[in-house]
Amino acid sequence: MRMSLRVWFWLLSLSVLWGGSFFFAKVAVAELPPLAVVFARVCLAAVALDLLLALRGQSLFRRSTPWGAFFAMGVLNNLLPFSLIFWGQTQIASGLAAILNATTPLFTVVVAHYLTDDERMTAAKAVAVLAGIAGVVLLIGPGVLTQAGSGLWGEIACLGAALSYAFASLYGRRFKAMGVAPLTAAAGQVTASALLILPIMLIVDRPWTLSAAPSLAVWASLIGIALLSTALAYVLFFRILAAAGATNLALVTFLIPLTAILLGAAFLGERLGVRHFAGMALIGFGLALIDGRIGRVLRGAK
Helix, strand or coil: CCCCHHHHHHHHHHHHHHHHHHHHHHHHCCCCCHHHHHHHHHHHHHHHHHHHHHHCCCCCCCCCCCHHHHHHHHHHHHHHHHHHHHHHCCCCCHHHHHHHHCCHHHHHHHHHHHHCCCCCCCHHHHHHHHHHHHHHHHHHCHHHHCCCCCCHHHHHHHHHHHHHHHHHHHHCCHHHHCCCCHHHHHHHHHHHHHHHHHHHHHHHCCHHHCCCCCCHHHHHHHHHHHHHHHHHHHHHHHHHHHHHHHHHHHCHHHHHHHHHHHHHHHHCCCCCCHHHHHHHHHHHHHHHHHHCHHHHHHHHHC
């Protein structure tokens, strides 16, 4: 599906908002346990979106609300990936987490092949998946299996989050067919996520046992990740999903690392090696194959 300039603008805006989430999360998990950060993110976003719905004379709390779909989307798109990424960022740099998250379109291609009739695997997509796998192997590196404290489990957690996002992108297609508006879908899934995460967070993290209150920087990061990287971002997410489909939407994950890397380098003192950029280049090649741009360029050159 070809994308208009307006959809490309939405996609670029979403990449900046989600790229910033890795920076905000890295600041927050320095002082707060991961599930507490997840809950703060979705709870504040839910309050903001539900208030926005109320100002427009709408509400989630009516008989026709598809809560089952919202809870399922909340698990796939928020509870699982947010928890895995935030925990992963206690082990690895935010830029590397964002690069690993860029494998989402590759997982989406594989999942879509088995779960849909209109996004089947092609030869080009198969090559794209192989290129992406090679990029991930290069990112993780051969020495990580023998090095103590190497961050392997943090990298695996971020890959697990990418797989969950792939399932979420495909599951989320049903909201358009159900006639659910993007704002309502965004509010519904984060509200459901907050209800799911609250008891888990209270049992696992026990936030009342924290030795000190969060700093001003952490509070600012929580507000940023909730209102910008979640509330606003998910309104764009569902607009793009409805307009351009799951595979095109997944391209945003290759644009995200640039924002995450720049913020991590500027404010967190993070540095990535040549191996990481080479791995990202392979993933980018795979994404270009998925999007069909390489094929169109080659055909145009004949």
